[in-house]
Amino acid sequence: MRSAASFLNLVVSVIVLNLLVTPNANAEKVDIFGYFEPQFIFLYQNGNSYQMNSDKLRIDLQSSTSNVEFGADVIYNLYFGKKSWNILDFLPSEIVGEVPSEMRSYFRYTFNDTLYLDNAYVRISNSRIACIFGKQQISLGTGYFSNPVDVFNLKDAMDPTYEQTGHNSVRLDVMLLNRTSVMFLYSPIESDWNNSGKLFRLKVGLGHFDFVLTGYEFRDKSTDFYSVSVTNERRRLTGCEFVGEIFGLGVWGEGAYNLMEISDDFYEFLIGSDYTFESGLYVLLEYHRNEKGKTSYEDYNINDWLRFYMGESKTIAQDQMYALISYPITDLINLQLMSIFSVSDGSAAFVPVIDYNIFENVDINIMGNIYAGSEGKTYNSKLGNGVVIRARAYF
Numbered sequence: 152m153r154s155a156a157s158f159l160n161l162v163v164s165v166i167v168l169n170l171l172v173t174p175n176a177n178a179e180k181v182d183i184f185g186y187f188e189p190q191f192i193f194l195y196q197n198g199n200s201y202q203m204n205s206d207k208l209r210i211d212l213q214s215s216t217s218n219v220e221f222g223a224d225v226i227y228n229l230y231f232g233k234k235s236w237n238i239l240d241f242l243p244s245e246i247v248g249e250v251p252s253e254m255r256s257y258f259r260y261t262f263n264d265t266l267y268l269d270n271a272y273v274r275i276s277n278s279r280i281a282c283i284f285g286k287q288q289i290s291l292g293t294g295y296f297s298n299p300v301d302v303f304n305l306k307d308a309m310d311p312t313y314e315q316t317g318h319n320s321v322r323l324d325v326m327l328l329n330r331t332s333v334m335f336l337y338s339p340i341e342s343d344w345n346n347s348g349k350l351f352r353l354k355v356g357l358g359h360f361d362f363v364l365t366g367y368e369f370r371d372k373s374t375d376f377y378s379v380s381v382t383n384e385r386r387r388l389t390g391c392e393f394v395g396e397i398f399g400l401g402v403w404g405e406g407a408y409n410l411m412e413i414s415d416d417f418y419e420f421l422i423g424s425d426y427t428f429e430s431g432l433y434v435l436l437e438y439h440r441n442e443k444g445k446t447s448y449e450d451y452n453i454n455d456w457l458r459f460y461m462g463e464s465k466t467i468a469q470d471q472m473y474a475l476i477s478y479p480i481t482d483l484i485n486l487q488l489m490s491i492f493s494v495s496d497g498s499a500a501f502v503p504v505i506d507y508n509i510f511e512n513v514d515i516n517i518m519g520n521i522y523a524g525s526e527g528k529t530y531n532s533k534l535g536n537g538v539v540i541r542a543r544a545y546f
Contacts, residue, residue: 184546185210185546188541211224222271224271225266230264289304299407303315332353345385352364361393374454376458377453385411400424433475435476439471445495496528498522498525500520
């Protein structure tokens, strides 16, 4: 009943807000749009079948004048089926054996119904300067599957294009010259200047290429699951990016070196390329190295696995390859095959995808997850194989 009441309050609030901000025909209009997204997940693991379903409603509000734009969106998630999972069920038996039985309940995660404000910002701008205040989208890097310079978002390599959440910050974009701009960003933490995030980015266009230099200082969190303790330390990231085209071949790359206050410094980089054939066939390939990853699966420990699952590390293995093949068989149906190969341990994951624009404002996405790796490797068969069916209806 609480979920239903929260949903009703959400709808009523949106309607009332729209009436308040548009009391007459001369007032600025608030546009309301969004989508409804039901999702069905089927998983077969260790001889057992599981099902988890979810319903997601996103409502966006947007209003703008010549110099000021307001934007916000609210997301409401409902979960059904198997909502409670234990992360240890997906880890190698040797790793699970290190966890005392009395502590295994701490690794349980439950998907609870949620209602939250994902973005809410005001953008003030003119022809050369834009300042954005509030919770907003921050997207950094040129990579498709992963972004070494992006510490705000962590992409799921099995579903890399799914939308990311907003982040509370103050952002200033300044256009200096043609194809030359700078960005300053401040992400406050409890009004503490030293621990808050401070970012600077310089973007320059030269010929067929764009180049970016990034500097970012922030607090980094790392969990030790053996001692159940958390280390917070200052992290200074220096990064660079490029994206462009050579003889019709798209090329890009990004890299970052991280100076750590307590733990070891490390670097991370990604390079990629893509090409579209005359037939419509599209091919993409990326190579990713993360120095924090391990070179052998025999060295993986519980910290490696859980930091990866909890989003504290982008990869378990040090070296990975990503590939994407896409082909539009009709104007409405597109076929894809994504693959992830762990160079460090020889395991792989395959994600076949069907995208179908069934109606003008309704899309259906069917995505498989197939793991091919022995016990203990990054993409081992213990993770289970499954299918995700996702529909999205826009309004």
